[in-house]
Amino acid sequence: MAIHRTKMLIIGSGPAGLSAAIYGARAMMEPIVVQGLQPGGQLTITTDVENYPGFKDVVQGPWLMQEMQAQAEHVGTRMLWDTIMDIDIAGGPPYRAIGDSGDEYIGDTLVIATGAQAKWLGVPGEQELGGKGVSACATCDGFFYRGKKVVVIGGGNTAVEEALYLTNHSDDVTLIHRRDELRAEKILQERLFKSDKISTIWNKAVIRFEGDPAAGGLTHIVMQDTQTGEESTLDADGAFVAIGHAPATELFKGKLPMDDNGYLIVAPGTPMTELPGVFACGDVMDHTYRQAVTAAGTGCMAALDAERFVATLEFAKMESAEAAE
Secondary structure (H helix, E strand, O other), rough: OEEEEEEEEEEEEOOHHHHHHHHHHHHOOOOOOEEOEEEEEEHHHHEEEOOOOOOOOOEEHHHHHHHHHHHHHHHOOOOEOOOOOEEEEEOOOOOOEEEEOOOEOOOOOEEEEOOOEEEEOOOOOOOOOOOOEEEEHHHHHHHHHOOEEEEEEOOOOHHHHHHHHHOOOOOOOEEEOOOOOOOHHHHHHHHHOOOOOOEEEOOOEEEEEEEEEEOOEEEEEEEEOOOOEEEEEEEEEEEEEEEOEEEEHHHHHHOOEOOOOOOOOOOOOOOOOOOEEHHHHHHHOOOOOHHHHHHHHHHHHHHHHHHHHHHHHHHHHHHHOOOOO
């Protein structure tokens, strides 16, 4: 078992964690990034990325994350392949974490960038056609379906917001919900029902996505009536699964405040949690925007605040040493 010490310990290696690492390394914080189960985060399973600033042409998600990691390492970040299994933040700083390898990680500050995962239906064809007609983010991928027939699956705020957003690109949007009424806020429902670009299919559960991943992608979806069991099909060029996200915060339950959906609570406009020196950034604390660029921005904020916190610690140590002389 090894012990790794740093001024800034970062858990998670998506855009938020790597941006924090880049800024932290440039501030001589010698950050350590523990990469976790999905190094690179959600972008590693995203194909075309067209909305990240700085690239006039479409780039691939895995490539973008490789470049971010290379930049972080170039300026002095240590990337470690491990998964944090337990963490002790009650008595810090410093804060301690234990990896699946048995190694211990000790940081004067802790940056939580564990991200979130879109919830999927888990039906046939969903994984095979992911990025080829099936998506979980209209803001990310809606642009690719300009003038095409698209469907949104779900009945909450996320689904209605996705459907409304897609009307910017398509005049043929269908919302499919397994019940006979929506769970979304009334104001969102009103906007949905007023749109002449959106139609609604009630009491239908999507049970299969069909198409050819190698040639054109998604062609249609198969639905089952939740009341009669009857199956039917619907042609579609794009399908957006909008049944919510699950933040990766299991590790921090009972240790940090969370909202009702499990997202870490931070001070408004900051990445600061209630514990001094513990910061949360990216999708683990952001249930509204959930974009790579906003995750990177909050990662930058976390690093800058961590740097200031460490400077305060070091100044306090100097004052204590002077007083003892």
